[in-house]
Amino acid sequence: MRLAADDSSHLPKEHGCESMQECSANRTRLWLLAATGLLLALLILPSWARPQTFVPDPIAGYALGGHDPVAYFVDGKPRLGSRKFEYKWGGAEWVFVNQGNLEAFKRAPETYAPLYAGCGAYALADGYATAGNPFIFALVERKLVFFHSVVNRFLFMVNAKQLMEDAALHADKTGCKPQLG
Known part of the structure; x- marks a missing residue:
């Protein structure tokens, strides 16, 4: 049985998609959101990721x-x-x-x-x-x-x-x- 491109009758409603196009658009939005978050992290990280003062011992702290x-x-x-x-x-x-x-x-x-x-x-x-x-x-x-x-x-x-x-x-x-x- 072949499905039409917009036939969503086989998708359970708990996926939250009304059609294949909507699921595809949601997936694209998630990837864009993840990529934006990664980019922001890379831009912000250097401002607070610094070596600790005087290279302390990780256990004793000396x-x-x-x-x-x-x-x-x-x-x-x-x-x-x-x-x-x-x-x-x-x-x-x-x-x-x-x-x-x-x-x-x-x-x-x-x-x-x-x-x-x-x-x-x-x-x-x-x-x-x-x-x-x-x-x-x-x-x-x-x-x-x-x-x-x-x-x-x-x-x-x-x-x-x-x-x-x-x-x-x-x-x-x-x-x-x-x-x-």
């Missing part, structure tokens, strides 16, 4: 994933801090390897805290906010700088001076400048 910021300068590598040596600064909880590192940080936190609130510096130089990785870092102009990937670190270091300036220009608008006051 800055830099629980690594001691002074250790990057003293030991040349990230070292996990201890809860025995905690300090709150810049809206984050910091942990340190020992009392000496804690005291050094207390005296000059801006010296040891990573630039750009821990955002990835290479992406930031292009105007994008990405979370930096505490294991992928460099000391540039005596400042701790994090990167999203090893490739980003390499590309940044090739032209570090210019990219530091570019990243600094984008830090405010991307949310990668900590509110310290």
Whole structure:
């Protein structure tokens, strides 16, 4: 048995369609609504999807994933801090390897805290906010700088001076400048 194009006698009334054309139009409206919603989400998302300040550990919430910021300068590598040596600064909880590192940080936190609130510096130089990785870092102009990937670190270091300036220009608008006051 063949049905005419507008024969809707085979459609149950609970579908809410009086004809095949109406069902097709409803389906088209739903797809347009979904596409519009996705487009709006993509436009709005970048304004509030920012890396968290100073790359907190997802479980404990410590800055830099629980690594001691002074250790990057003293030991040349990230070292996990201890809860025995905690300090709150810049809206984050910091942990340190020992009392000496804690005291050094207390005296000059801006010296040891990573630039750009821990955002990835290479992406930031292009105007994008990405979370930096505490294991992928460099000391540039005596400042701790994090990167999203090893490739980003390499590309940044090739032209570090210019990219530091570019990243600094984008830090405010991307949310990668900590509110310290």
